[in-house]
Amino acid sequence: DARVTQTPRHKVTEMGQEVTMRCQPILGHNTVFWYRQTMMQGLELLAYFRNRAPLDDSGMPKDRFSAEMPDATLATLKIQPSEPRDSAVYFCASGLTGTQGQPQHFGDGTRLSIL
Amino acid sequence: EDKVVQSPLSLVVHEGDTVTLNCSYEVTNFRSLLWYKQEKKAPTFLFMLTSSGIEKKSGRLSSILDKKELFSILNITATQTGDSAIYLCAVERGGGAQKLVFGQGTRLTINP
Numbered sequence: 001d002a003r004v005t006q007t008p009r010h011k012v013t014e015m016g017q018e019v020t021m022r023c024q025p026i027l028g029h030n031t032v033f034w035y036r037q038t039m040m041q042g043l044e045l046l047a048y049f050r051n052r053a054p055l056d057d058s059g060m061p062k063d064r065f066s067a068e069m070p071d072a073t074l075a076t077l078k079i080q081p082s083e084p085r086d087s088a089v090y091f092c093a094s095g096l097t098g099t100q101g102q103p104q105h106f107g108d109g110t111r112l113s114i115l
Numbered sequence: 116e117d118k119v120v121q122s123p124l125s126l127v128v129h130e131g132d133t134v135t136l137n138c139s140y141e142v143t144n145f146r147s148l149l150w151y152k153q154e155k156k157a158p159t160f161l162f163m164l165t166s167s168g169i170e171k172k173s174g175r176l177s178s179i180l181d182k183k184e185l186f187s188i189l190n191i192t193a194t195q196t197g198d199s200a201i202y203l204c205a206v207e208r209g210g211g212a213q214k215l216v217f218g219q220g221t222r223l224t225i226n227p
Contacts, residue, residue, distance in 0.1 A: 004157075031213055043158075043203065043217040056214070091157065095213045103149055104213060106157040 002026045004107035006092050012113045018080040021110045023092030024073055032075045033104060034060075034067055035091040043091070049075065050097060082114045117142045121204050121218035129226050132194050136221045138204030139186040146209040148180055148187050153201040153220070161189070161202075191223075199225045 005024040013019060025032050033048040047057035047067040057067060064083070069075045079086055089111050093104040119140045128134055140148070147165045151158035162171045164180035164187060171178050175194075180187045191198055201222050205215040 033213075033215075042219045043205075045214065045216075048214065097213050102213075103160045103163050104215065105160065106151075108156040 002105075004092055004094050004105055006090075006107035006110050008110055009108065010111045010113075012115065013082060014115050015083055016081045017114075018078065019082050019086075019112060019114075021077045021090050021092075021112070023075040023077075023094075023107060025075065025092070025094030026105055027073075029094035029096050029105075031095045031097045031104075032069060033093040033095070034075070034077050035093065035106075037089045037091060037109070038087075046077070046090075082112075084114045087112055087114050117206070117208070117216045119204055119206050119216050119218035121202075121221050123221060124219060125222045125224075127224045127226065128194060130194060130196060132225075133190065133192045134194060134223065136189040136191075136202050136204075136223070137186065138188070138218055140204075140206045140216075140218075141185065142206045142208055142216060144209035145182070146207045149205045149207065149215065150178055150187075150189050151203040151205065153203055154199075158203055194225045196225045196227055199223060 007022045031050045034046040035043050037043045046059045049069045052069040066078045089109040091106050091109045093106045095104040096102045122137045149163050150161040162178045167182040175192045178189045201220040203220045204218040208214045
């Protein structure tokens with residue numbers, strides 16, 4: 001059963017530290033999304049890529065967040081420096097655009113706590 | 116600004132009851148509406164709706180879309196404790212990128 005894989009599952013670190021979250025999309029999917037979920041804001045789109053090219057990162061604080069897709073099997077979301085308000089669950093999802101009726105599939109998320 | 120509103124935000128019922136969850140939206144360039152179920156981890160896909168009035172069904176769950184009134188409902192009949200979860204509604208905007216706008220979710224609790 002194809003799955004989106006995210007690592008690490010949990011991360012606790014002190015403010016000011018760099019945090020890198022990784023995502024392996026479902027093989028064959030051409031679009032990758034990064035979301036952040038908090039109790040207050042719900043699920044918010046941070047950035048997404050199609051065919052490894054960044055399409056939209058307007059949901060991301062640009063001064064500290066960066067998203068890349070170095071190859072088709074790996075997407076990364078980096079926070080540097082991290083702040084306590086970045087504490088949230090970060091989800092990666094992948095999909096196949098250009099095909100009607102194909103939903104996004106989510107990974108299990110990275111639960112990030114910044115102390 | 117695109118908006119997806121779910122109601123109620125929280126619902127507690129007894130096992131065996133039937134529940135109806137609501138989702139209304141205001142989105143430019145609507146393409147489809149999706150329902151996801153979120154337990155402890157990843158949201159898992161339930162339904163994708165693109166046409167008005169056509170019910171989608173999977174076991175005890177069903178959903179329908181009204182594109183004129185801009186809403187959708189998710190029905191669960193004969194609820195079980197395993198149905199306890201957060202149910203998320205999302206609307207996909209057109210443009211080919213599958214960009215989703217999510218509602219706040221409905222937290223459903225089924226008591227035995």
